[in-house]
Structures are given as C-alpha cells and as structure tokens.
Amino acid sequence: MQEQKTPRLVMEGITKEFPGVKALSNVSFQLFPGEVHSLMGENGAGKSTLIKVLTGVYSNDEGTVKLEGSPIHVANPLEAQDLGISTVYQEVNLCSNLSVVENIFIGRQIMKKGRIDWKEMKSRAEEVLARLNLTIDVTKLLSSYSVAIQQMVAIGRALNVSARVLILDEPTSSLDTDEVNQLFGVIRKLKDEGLAIVFISHFLDQIYEISDRITVLRNGELVGEYMTKDLPRIELVSKMIGKELDAVSSNRDEVAKKERGEVLLEVEQLARKGSVEPFNLDLHKGEIVGLAGLLGSGRTELARLLFGADKADSGEIKINGSKTKLNIPKQAISKGIAFCSEDRKAEGIIPDLTIRENIILAMQGINGVFNYIPKKRQIEIADEYIKLLNINPRNPEQLIKNLSGGNQQKVMLARWLITNPELLILDEPTRGIDIGAKAEIMKLMISLSKDGMSILFISSELEEVLRTCNKIVVMRDREKVSEIDNGKQVTQQDIMKQMAGGVV
Amino acid sequence: MAKSKLFWPIMVLVFILVFNLFFDPSFFTVEIRNGRFTGSLIDILNRGAPLMLISIGMTLVIATKGIDLGVGSVIAMSGAVGAMTVTGSPEGSLTPLFLAIVLALGVSVLTGVWNGVLVSRIGVQPIVATLILMVAGRGVAQLITNGQITTVYYEPYKFIGGGYLLMLPLSIFIVAFVFLIALYLTRKTSIGLFIESVGANPSASRLSGINSKNIILMVYMFSGLCAGIGGLILSSNVASADGNNAGLWYELDAILAVVIGGTSLMGGRFFLTGTIIGALIIQSLTTTIYSIGVPAETNLVVKAVVVLIVCLLQSPEFRNKVFGAFTRKGIKDTKDKGVTLS
Numbered sequence: 131m132q133e134q135k136t137p138r139l140v141m142e143g144i145t146k147e148f149p150g151v152k153a154l155s156n157v158s159f160q161l162f163p164g165e166v167h168s169l170m171g172e173n174g175a176g177k178s179t180l181i182k183v184l185t186g187v188y189s190n191d192e193g194t195v196k197l198e199g200s201p202i203h204v205a206n207p208l209e210a211q212d213l214g215i216s217t218v219y220q221e222v223n224l225c226s227n228l229s230v231v232e233n234i235f236i237g238r239q240i241m242k243k244g245r246i247d248w249k250e251m252k253s254r255a256e257e258v259l260a261r262l263n264l265t266i267d268v269t270k271l272l273s274s275y276s277v278a279i280q281q282m283v284a285i286g287r288a289l290n291v292s293a294r295v296l297i298l299d300e301p302t303s304s305l306d307t308d309e310v311n312q313l314f315g316v317i318r319k320l321k322d323e324g325l326a327i328v329f330i331s332h333f334l335d336q337i338y339e340i341s342d343r344i345t346v347l348r349n350g351e352l353v354g355e356y357m358t359k360d361l362p363r364i365e366l367v368s369k370m371i372g373k374e375l376d377a378v379s380s381n382r383d384e385v386a387k388k389e390r391g392e393v394l395l396e397v398e399q400l401a402r403k404g405s406v407e408p409f410n411l412d413l414h415k416g417e418i419v420g421l422a423g424l425l426g427s428g429r430t431e432l433a434r435l436l437f438g439a440d441k442a443d444s445g446e447i448k449i450n451g452s453k454t455k456l457n458i459p460k461q462a463i464s465k466g467i468a469f470c471s472e473d474r475k476a477e478g479i480i481p482d483l484t485i486r487e488n489i490i491l492a493m494q495g496i497n498g499v500f501n502y503i504p505k506k507r508q509i510e511i512a513d514e515y516i517k518l519l520n521i522n523p524r525n526p527e528q529l530i531k532n533l534s535g536g537n538q539q540k541v542m543l544a545r546w547l548i549t550n551p552e553l554l555i556l557d558e559p560t561r562g563i564d565i566g567a568k569a570e571i572m573k574l575m576i577s578l579s580k581d582g583m584s585i586l587f588i589s590s591e592l593e594e595v596l597r598t599c600n601k602i603v604v605m606r607d608r609e610k611v612s613e614i615d616n617g618k619q620v621t622q623q624d625i626m627k628q629m630a631g632g633v634v
Numbered sequence: 635m636a637k638s639k640l641f642w643p644i645m646v647l648v649f650i651l652v653f654n655l656f657f658d659p660s661f662f663t664v665e666i667r668n669g670r671f672t673g674s675l676i677d678i679l680n681r682g683a684p685l686m687l688i689s690i691g692m693t694l695v696i697a698t699k700g701i702d703l704g705v706g707s708v709i710a711m712s713g714a715v716g717a718m719t720v721t722g723s724p725e726g727s728l729t730p731l732f733l734a735i736v737l738a739l740g741v742s743v744l745t746g747v748w749n750g751v752l753v754s755r756i757g758v759q760p761i762v763a764t765l766i767l768m769v770a771g772r773g774v775a776q777l778i779t780n781g782q783i784t785t786v787y788y789e790p791y792k793f794i795g796g797g798y799l800l801m802l803p804l805s806i807f808i809v810a811f812v813f814l815i816a817l818y819l820t821r822k823t824s825i826g827l828f829i830e831s832v833g834a835n836p837s838a839s840r841l842s843g844i845n846s847k848n849i850i851l852m853v854y855m856f857s858g859l860c861a862g863i864g865g866l867i868l869s870s871n872v873a874s875a876d877g878n879n880a881g882l883w884y885e886l887d888a889i890l891a892v893v894i895g896g897t898s899l900m901g902g903r904f905f906l907t908g909t910i911i912g913a914l915i916i917q918s919l920t921t922t923i924y925s926i927g928v929p930a931e932t933n934l935v936v937k938a939v940v941v942l943i944v945c946l947l948q949s950p951e952f953r954n955k956v957f958g959a960f961t962r963k964g965i966k967d968t969k970d971k972g973v974t975l976s
C-alpha cells in the first residue's frame with residue numbers, strides 16, 4: 131500500500147568525500163509520507179553525513195535530491211527548513227543560557243512593526259510544545275530543564291515550521307525509558323498527521339518498535355532497504371556489521387560470584403547539598419559496580435564527587451584504606467581514578483585537536499608540563515587504541531570534531547584507558563555507540579576487571595548493567611535505595627521497581 | 635594545516651614588500667655601512683621588534699580564549715621604570731642597566747600576575763580584567779614619569795633598543811630568542827597542548843586533570859613579560875620615557891597580528907609563526923605608508939583595509955565565493971556549526 135504512494139523524498143546516487151574519507155558512495159534513500167524510516171549502520175557508516183547532505187550542511191559531490199518529485203538544491207540548513215525539512219541533529223545545538231522561546235525562534239524571530247513580537251512568539255512556542263504533549267513555562271531558561279525536556283524543545287524547534295520531513299538523529303541517546311515512550315507517542319502522532327520521519331538510533335528495540343522501514347548503510351555504502359517486519363534482528367545486525375555479531379557470552383552467575391579483591395574505595399556519608407544525600411559505598415578491587423537510576427536520581431552527581439569534579443560538603447573517602455580529599459579532578463586522577471563523562475561534547479572532546487592529542491591529554495596531565503610524551507610515542511599509543519577500540523578513521527592526526535559521534539565516544543574511552551586507572555568511572559560510556567562496539571566495550575570491561583581494575587558503571591541500559599556488574603546500586607531522588615548482588619535470579623524488572631520506587 | 639594557514643599572510647607580506655620596489659628600487663638592498671647591515675628590510679625587522687614580541691605573548695593569551703588589552707600600558711610602565719631607574723646614573727657602571735632591566739621586567743611580570751589572577755582565580759572576564767590594567771597601568775606610568783617625557787642620558791641604556799650584535803640590531807636577536815623559547819615551550823613540552831585544550835574546552839580540560847588556572851595565569855605572565863621587553867626596547871630606542879604615549883594602541887596592533895597569523899579569537903589552535911608574519915605585515919605597512927609619502931592621516935585607514943583583505947582571504951567561504959565561482963565543488967564544511975544559530 132505504501133509502495134503505491136509517491137515518495138515524499140528521494141535521494142539518489144549520493145556521494146560525499148571528505149579529505150581522505152569517502153563518507154558516502156552512491157547511496158540512495160527514499161522516504162514516504164506517513165512512515166518512520168530508520169537509518170541503521172555502525173559508527174561512522176555515514177548516517178549523519180547523509181542527513182547533513184540532505185539539509186545542506188554539506189554539499190554532495192554527486193547525486194540528486196528530489197522533494198515531492200521536483201529536484202532541489204539545498205544550500206544551507208535554513209533553506210532546508212524553508213522547504214519543510216526539519217532536523218534535530220545528533221549534537222543538540224541549543225543555547226542553554228537563553229529561554230525556551232528564544233531557543234525555538236532563534237534566527238527566525240516573529241516581527242511586528244520592526245520589533246520582536248514576544249507575545250506571539252510565546253503563544254506559538256506553547257502551541258508547538260503542546261503538540262509534543264509538553265506544557266512548560268517557555269519563558270524560563272532552557273538550562274533550568276532536564277536533558278529530556280531540552281531534547282523535546284529541540285524537536286519543537288525543528289517542528290516549528292510547516293514540516294513535511296522530520297529527521298531525528300539519535301534523539302533517544304540521552305532519554306530514559308519513560309521519556310522514550312513519550313517521544314514515541316509524539317512520533318506516532320506526527321506520523322499519523324502524514325509527516326515523513328527519518329529516525330536514527332543504535333537501539334534495536336526502539337528501531338523495531340517505531341519504524342516501518344529500515345535502510346542499512348555500511349562504510350558509506352548502501353546495503354539495502356527493508357520493511358521492518360520482514361527483517362529479523364539477527365539479519366539486520368549482520369547486515370550492519372558485515373558479519374555475525376559475537377555476543378558477550380558472560381555467564382552471569384560467574385560474573386556475580388567472581389572472586390573479589392581487597393577493598394579499594396570506601397565511601398562514607400559522602401554528600402553534597404542539592405545533589406547527593408549522604409552516601410555509603412564499598413568498592414573492591416576487580417569489581418564492577420553498576421549504578422542504576424532514573425535521570426536526575428543523582429548518579430552522575432555522585433560520580434562527580436568521587437572524581438573531585440564537584441566538591442563534597444561532608445563525608446569521607448578512603449582509597450586503599452587511607453583517607454583522601456578529592457577537591458579537584460587532578461587529585462583524583464593522581465590517586466588512580468578516571469572519569470569518562472556522559473556529556474561528551476561539553477566535558478569530553480577538545481574539538482580542535484587531533485585524535486592523538488585527545489587520547490593522550492589525561493595521560494599528559496599526569497605526566498605534567500616537562501615530561502612531554504615524545505610525538506612518536508604519542509602516535510604509537512594512539513594507533514594502539516585506535517586498533518583496540520576500532521576507532522574510525524584510523525588516522526591519529528584527524529581532528530576529533532570530524533569524527534562520527536560514536537567514534538568520538540571511543541576516543542574518550544581511550545583517553546582514560548591509557549592512564550590505566552585503579553578505579554574507572556564510566557558514565558553512560560556506550561552512548562551513541564553501535565551494537566558491535568557496545569559488545570566489545572562490555573567485553574573489555576570484564577577483562578579489565580579480571581586484571582584487577584575496579585569499575586563504577588553508570589548506565590541507563592539495564593541489560594548492559596546486568597550483563598557486566600557484580601553488584602548493582604540503585605539510586606532514587608539523590609539517595610541510595612538498595613544494593614543488589616547480581617545473579618541469575620535478578621531481573622530488569624527488579625531493578626526498575628527499585629528505581630521507580632516500588633510501583634511499576 | 636599550519637602551512638596552508640600561513641600561505642595567504644605570506645603572500646600579502648610579499649606583495650607589500652614588492653609593492654615598495656616600485657617606489658624605491660633599492661628597497662631590497664642590504665648594505666654594510668659602518669660595519670652594520672642597513673636597509674629597509676633590516677629596518678622593518680628592527681622597528682617591528684616590539685610588536686612581534688608583544689604579539690607572541692598575545693598569541694598564547696588568545697589561544698586560551700582570553701585577550702590582553704593591557705600590553706600597551708605595560709609598555710609604558712616598563713619603559714618608565716627602566717628610564718627612571720637609570721636617569722642620572724654614572725656612565726661607567728653597568729649595574730644601573732641591569733637593575734633597570736630587572737625592575738622593568740619584574741613590574742611587567744607582576745602586571746601579568748595581576749591579570750592572570752583576576753581571570754583565572756576570581757573569574758573576571760579577560761576583556762574586563764585587562765581593560766582595568768589598560769587604564770590603570772597608563773596612569774601608573776604617568777605617575778612614575780610625573781606626566782612628563784623623561785630623557786635618558788645614560789648611554790648603556792640605549793644599547794637595548796639601539797645596539798648592534800654581529801652587525802645586526804640587538805632587538806632582532808631578542809625577538810628571535812623569545813620566539814624560539816616560545817616555540818620550544820609549546821612544541822617540546824606539553825604547555826602548547828594544555829593551552830590549546832584549555833582554550834578550546836575548559837571544562838573538558840579540567841576533567842582531564844589539567845590545571846587550567848595555572849595555565850591561564852602563566853600565559854598572562856608571559857604576555858606581561860613580552861610587553862615589558864618591548865617597552866624597554868621602545869624606551870631605549872628614543873632614550874626617554876613617555877608615560878602618556880609610549881605603547882599607545884599597541885594592544886590593537888598585536889591582536890591584529892595574531893588574527894592575521896591565523897589564530898582564532900575563539901581560542902584553541904594557535905600559530906606562532908603566523909603571528910610573526912602578521913606583525914611583519916603591520917610593520918611593513920606602516921613603513922610603506924611613511925616611505926611612499928601617503929599622508930599620515932590615512933595611515934590607519936590603509937592599515938584597516940589591508941587587515942580586512944587578509945582576514946577575508948583566510949576565510950574559506952570567502953575564497954570559495956570569489957575564486958571558486960568557476961569550480962563546481964564548494965567547501966561548505968565550515969558551516970557545520972552554524973546549523974541552529976545561523
């Protein structure tokens with residue numbers, strides 16, 4: 131039935147080359163009204179690039195784009211918006227120091243007699259957000275809202291113009307289950323209104339739940355287009371990675387019963403006003419402890435206290451039995467702690483620097499100013515981790531801002547792995563990472579812990595947590611609510627109950 | 635990358651120099667007179683020395699996403715301290731000279747500490763913090779000199795800016811020395827990496843264990859030191875101290891030199907060699923304007939036009955529009971960031 135409709139959008143023979151990288155070669159893509167079409171592929175497969183070609187961020191070297199049958203040449207994103215192609219990019223680019231209204235209308239303010247018509251803008255903003263089932267005070271600063279709401283505002287901003295095509299590049303990577311459901315409700319509604327929607331995500335469950343059709347890319351080439359209902363998951367995965375996925379085969383009981391070393395970290399009554407209530411924790415050598423909880427439950431805040439990124443008001447931290455003050459990250463790092471932040475753009479990458487420089491940064495921070503790692507050694511280190519984590523492109527001198535989101539994330543991991551920490555704190559380390567690489571990272575975590583490294587693993591993906599952790603600490607409302615020893619009998623349901631407060 | 639960044643500035647510099655050839659066929663001639671190399675090129679290097687020095691310091695400050703508006707005033711202060719220390723000193727002894735150098739540079743580094751502390755510890759915005767010094771520093775310089783032009787008769791003092799070594803002006807060696815030190819520190823130690831990472835993403839740098847406060851403090855101190863040396867050279871050149879006018883507008887020339895050299899005011903990557911070329915462009919412009927007899931009043935306008943041209947040439951988008959009209963492919967990659975804010 132859908133096949134008979136005329137496609138709203140057709141991209142044909144798209145080729146895009148960056149210096150040294152062929153990001154897309156001869157890719158075709160079509161999109162029908164009233165459908166959700168997923169773009170799938172590994173990190174660096176070219177998904178975001180295809181989107182950016184469509185919206186005029188990049189110009190394509192070859193190929194044509196047709197919107198409702200007529201060829202279009204989009205020179206820049208504003209033109210794309212005027213044509214009804216609305217996009218929420220992978221890296222959300224909102225201004226958190228402006229109000230919600232301002233964010234929604236930035237660059238296309240509504241004018242009345244040469245002045246900005248605030249009243250009209252406010253009511254229009256409320257209207258748009260209402261379409262997303264969101265009623266918030268739009269005059270407040272964006273930064274006063276949670277990431278999830280900010281994400282919705284980004285979508286609202288995209289929807290603002292009379293949209294015909296809506297593109298969502300990894301919109302769910304920082305949302306929790308409830309919020310994803312809420313977003314899906316909105317997507318379904320928009321789809322019923324006849325919008326054509328492109329959806330990108332690395333979560334298979336979400337892909338299968340929301341999309342009607344899937345296009346798979348691999349290394350910048352088109353693998354094929356499939357109806358979701360006709361494509362079993364296993365097949366999708368092997369199409370994406372070009373081989374069978376070798377899953378993390380971890381015997382959970384074995385993980386749970388794994389021999390634990392001595393105590394590495396003792397946390398007693400650690401607290402910071404407004405972010406973490408008094409918190410206790412013991413962490414053994416070679417142990418992986420999962421930190422579960424909803425967004426805003428205080429997981430990241432706790433991690434930041436343990437790393438000295440924020441200062442604790444009270445409480446005590448002991449490392450290897452001796453009391454320690456952690457007031458700045460440098461102190462924590464010198465004590466063998468590493469912290470890979472969840473916010474890769476704001477707190478992770480140094481955009482203007484190369485992969486190599488980004489990888490050695492923390493290590494060089496430890497070495498200090500005069501103990502400069504010779505460039506040759508830097509390249510060796512970078513090459514080693516590029517290989518280990520399968521970072522793409524392989525060239526250590528590539529600027530990190532030119533990497534795909536998932537590959538940037540891998541560089542962040544590399545930055546901390548080379549410091550060979552005793553305690554590795556990972557805050558949503560698999561965000562934006564494709565399923566093949568996710569499995570690799572899980573495996574890596576388990577093998578590092580076997581070598582004695584302790585890992586504090588914050589993740590919203592309970593499956594990952596259950597698969598790797600010896601112990602799971604659940605937080606709710608900035609407090610620890612329970613500590614569960616992992617084992618076969620523990621289910622995702624059990625943990626979710628704790629996270630939500632007993633009612634699920 | 636660095637090479638392509640340097641291409642346009644070098645072209646402009648070459649153009650300005652060749653342009654001079656039409657008015658003065660002997661422009662490129664370097665002669666030996668009285669056992670010294672002389673000629674317009676040497677002259678440009680010599681006169682450009684203070685600007686090159688100050689621009690080197692400014693480059694590092696700008697790389698941390700800061701700016702140092704105080705350098706002009708530091709020039710005045712350093713010159714004032716130096717000159718006042720040696721006035722009336724007996725010719726025979728070199729002690730007053732060394733004392734003057736130590737005191738002048740000490741004061742200059744202190745101003746850097748002041749700026750650096752305001753910016754890194756107290757969190758004052760760089761433009762505000764250094765603006766305070768820009769105003770206050772000149773006031774201090776005027777106080778030191780009693781608001782008058784103080785003339786120095788002590789001969790050794792004139793050596794700093796007017797002396798010769800190996801047949802070349804001493805100031806050229808001073809610049810070369812400072813430049814090489816800066817290159818060494820930023821290439822062979824991790825200071826360069828830290829400066830760039832602090833400038834490009836301060837919170838990520840902090841989380842990577844880099845003490846950004848000390849890095850910031852250090853670049854302002856270095857900038858102060860560079861301005862101090864420049865101030866000594868300038869004051870020694872004219873054998874006097876002028877609290878009112880010495881170093882006036884130098885901060886703006888230095889910022890221009892840095893920008894022409896390819897370092898972005900947004901912080902991050904910096905290009906010391908580019909800065910030197912930028913400073914030379916500005917100096918040769920000034921020299922050219924005087925030597926071909928353009929009325930002095932138009933000096934600033936001509937300068938502004940040339941700077942504008944260099945900046946436009948450096949923008950890939952502009953080059954595309956102008957030169958790329960014939961080629962089919964466009965480089966739009968620079969638009970990457972403008973997505974939501976354009």
Ligand SMILES: Nc1ncnc2c1ncn2[C@@H]1O[C@H](COP(=O)(O)OP(=O)(O)OP(=O)(O)O)[C@@H](O)[C@H]1O
Pocket residue numbers: 148149151152153171172173174175176177178179180220522523531532533534535536537562564967
């Ligand atoms: N501006 C750029 N300059 C150079 N190379 C680039 C640039 N942008 C993207 N690339 C390269 O193009 C390839 C495709 O990147 P793209 O961002 O489209 O991947 P993706 O499929 O979205 O991956 P992810 O799932 O990690 O987001 C990558 O190899 C990337 O390094």
Ligand SMILES: [Mg+2]
Pocket residue numbers: 177178179220299534535536
């Ligand atoms: Mg992407």
